[in-house]
Amino acid sequence: MSDASTGSLYVVATPIGNLEDLSPRAARVLGEVALVAAEDTRHTSRLLRHLGIAPAVVSLHEHNEAGRVEQIDARLAAGEDVALVSDAGTPLISDPGFVLVRELRARGRRVTPVPGACALVAALSAAGLATDRFLFNGFLPAKGGARRARLEALVEREESLVFYESPHRIEATLADLSTVFGERRLVLARELTKTFETFLDGSADELIARLEADPDQARGEFVVMVEGAAPREVGETATLEADALLASLLAEGVGVKQAAGAAARLLGGAKKTWYARAQQLKDGD
Numbered sequence: 675m676s677d678a679s680t681g682s683l684y685v686v687a688t689p690i691g692n693l694e695d696l697s698p699r700a701a702r703v704l705g706e707v708a709l710v711a712a713e714d715t716r717h718t719s720r721l722l723r724h725l726g727i728a729p730a731v732v733s734l735h736e737h738n739e740a741g742r743v744e745q746i747d748a749r750l751a752a753g754e755d756v757a758l759v760s761d762a763g764t765p766l767i768s769d770p771g772f773v774l775v776r777e778l779r780a781r782g783r784r785v786t787p788v789p790g791a792c793a794l795v796a797a798l799s800a801a802g803l804a805t806d807r808f809l810f811n812g813f814l815p816a817k818g819g820a821r822r823a824r825l826e827a828l829v830e831r832e833e834s835l836v837f838y839e840s841p842h843r844i845e846a847t848l849a850d851l852s853t854v855f856g857e858r859r860l861v862l863a864r865e866l867t868k869t870f871e872t873f874l875d876g877s878a879d880e881l882i883a884r885l886e887a888d889p890d891q892a893r894g895e896f897v898v899m900v901e902g903a904a905p906r907e908v909g910e911t912a913t914l915e916a917d918a919l920l921a922s923l924l925a926e927g928v929g930v931k932q933a934a935g936a937a938a939r940l941l942g943g944a945k946k947t948w949y950a951r952a953q954q955l956k957d958g959d
């Protein structure tokens with residue numbers, strides 16, 4: 675249980691390009707806390723100067739995060755508030771902070787989000803891809819083999835897929851997306867909220883051609899989105915494996931209705947459709 679005499683850790687989102695995206699609440703919190711823990715102190719100092727405030731700032735990045743926990747916890751224990759920020763967007767989203775937040779929560783400290791910009795949410799909100807379900811995958815592995823293996827593991831997913839990518843690897847990643855996803859629709863969101871914000875839409879091969887025709891399109895920061903796999907029709911799902919399951923149940927004397935129920939439970943899809951398939955198999959089709 676957190677007690678009222680201790681401080682809070684505020685997890686504060688900062689802009690991903692456009693400084694107007696910093697919320698008034700974020701500005702107030704950064705001005706009120708005793709300490710700001712920042713991924714890069716120089717980078718954050720520029721933002722703080724822009725806001726006209728000068729709180730104490732310490733670094734918190736992947737190499738010193740574990741060591742900072744005690745120091746920050748001591749400040750909270752003393753009743754002081756601390757803010758956590760990263761270079762851009764929401765801390766912990768492909769950014770440092772997870773170790774600190776997990777540890778402080780385990781110790782019963784108050785951890786409060788101050789929400790704001792996040793590149794993946796900004797990209798999805800304007801891409802025109804389905805957003806009812808999506809799968810955020812962070813950065814893909816840097817090495818080609820591992821990257822393709824990761825993509826291959828995702829090819830059947832029906833959710834929209836979202837990746838972060840650096841300009842150094844965007845072309846290689848598009849080439850791998852072409853190999854793995856073929857003609858599947860992609861959206862490339864570049865330089866969100868900045869002067870040269872662009873959304874490019876098309877198959878991986880179409881996007882590669884666009885980047886080759888205009889190398890400026892390969893510069894900057896990217897969110898790569900891939901349309902989810904089309905939901906499988908039952909006809910497609912009625913693979914040999916599924917047929918084998920139904921056939922073996924029927925062979926054991928399980929009724930068509932029960933076999934359809936078992937297939938729906940095990941394989942998903944509507945019981946009605948499995949019933950029709952089981953009936954076909956029973957009739958020898």
Ligand code: SAM
Nearest residue numbers: 690763764768792793838839865866895896897
């Ligand atoms: N914490 C951040 C967030 O909330 O989005 C993400 C940090 S991650 C280290 C940086 C990656 O986010 C970039 O390589 C890029 O893929 C994506 N990103 C950040 N800002 C972006 C922007 N303005 N436009 C497009 N992508 C951006």
